[in-house]
Amino acid sequence: MRPLWKGVLGFGLVVIPVRIYKATEDKTPSFHLLHVECNTPIRYLKWCPTCNREVMPEEIVRGVEYEKGQYVLLTDEDLSKLPEPEPHSITIMEFCDISEVDPVFFRDAFFLEPQEGSARAYFLLLGAMTELRTVAVARVALRSRETLALVRPYQDKVLALETMYWADEVRSAESLEIPTGVAVAHEEKEMAKTLVKMMKKPFEPEKHVSAYRRHINELIQAKLQGRQVVREPARAPAEVIDLMEALRRSIAGAKEERRGRTVRESAPAPP
Template sequence: MRSIWKGAVSFGLVNIPVKLYAATQNKSVSFHQLHRQCFTPIRYLKQCPHCQTEVPQEEIVRGYEYESGRFVVIEEADLAELPLPTTKTIEIMDFINLEEIDPIYFEKSYYLEPAEGAQKPYALLRLAMQQSGKAAVAKVALRHRESLCALRVFGKALALATMHYADEIRPVAQLEGIAEEPVLSGAEKEMALRLIENLTAAFEPEKYTDQYRTALLELIRNKASGKQIHEAPAIAPAAGKVVDLMAALEASIKATAEQKKKKAAPRSAPKRRTAVAAGAISTNGKAK
């Protein structure tokens, strides 16, 4: 892997030089846009409508529109001079319990690797966090912004997850559909709990796969190899109807209970096979 950032974790008076790596990769299938007439990839030109000319990259600057049609130009030198102590430092501010952070705050995950000669303080911080059961809230400057982040132990490494600030989370009260609490019967609540119990399992991330991506890649392979693609016939949408909640819960509980029994059923031991070489077996079990 190639590091995307180099700096240090600031831990009290201790600085631990580290490298930052992306912990995830996007495997979504990407497409080019082509001209249908000749299948040539489409080009997107950066043009100035005032000068009516294509603008090269070196002539493009950042601008913040503070009023309609009026901009403040921000140069690279301006950004470099910003008084950010976190430009080359992951500054730990607090240690907290990780479960206190709601997942809605998390953005993107990274791995931290100790730089040359920093293995010992890195291991010390990781061990201390592991034994205390704590995670760290920190700040780091990435991609021209100061990001809030959480550091935690992940296997033998430290992982960093960038986070949203509190004022970036939209209030759930803005959802009009949850303003009034519906009346639920005791039977409905009990059946919902039974359904959850039937579907409860240990988290195994490997068993969840992107079926759409798999089907899309298969479609691409078939098209590339010239195979005939068969389309499923269109099915008319069913007329809308009110769902019988109790009936749906009962059917779901029955189906999931059967699935749970199948998973829990012990497998029968395979029958032993006896190999006979050049002869028959007598009644006392010895070869003739």
């Protein structure tokens, strides 16, 4: 992996030089738009519909819409007067329990790697946070924009950084029309709890794969090899049944799956 940048992680008076890496990648194939006549990728022009012509880069200014169709213009000089976030720095402000941070705040995940000569301070912070089971709330400047972040132990052997939304960027759920006072029968709740317990398993991300990505990759390979692509038949729509019957059938299915898994696990290995 190539680091996005090198910087420092500030922990009180301790400064830890680190490299930051993207922790995730999207492996879904991306589509390019091509001209059907020649298979050349198309390009988009910066076009002004009022003047009916292409606009050159030097003719473009930034603007923020404050009313429909009304903009306040911001020049490079205006923006240069704003306080600049400290580049390539991660400043820890406080520590908290991970249970206090709702995942709705998370944006992107990164790995932090100690630079040469900073391993001792890096593992000092990692070890302290791991033993105390805490995470660090920090500020970081990424791509010239300051953002809130969370620094946390990942698998107890590396520091990870999660960029976060600011509090006023997270929408309130209060505006949703969630019914109140909905009555749930005791028997229904007990059956639902039984089903949840039967379906509870350790989280193993490797066993969850993208069916869409598998199908699109198979389609691409088939097209490359000149094979005919056969579409899988659509599943029949599920029969509409009442809640209790749905729970009973789900529990029966979970029991059957558990029995099958037990048989497979207890079967002797092939010679």
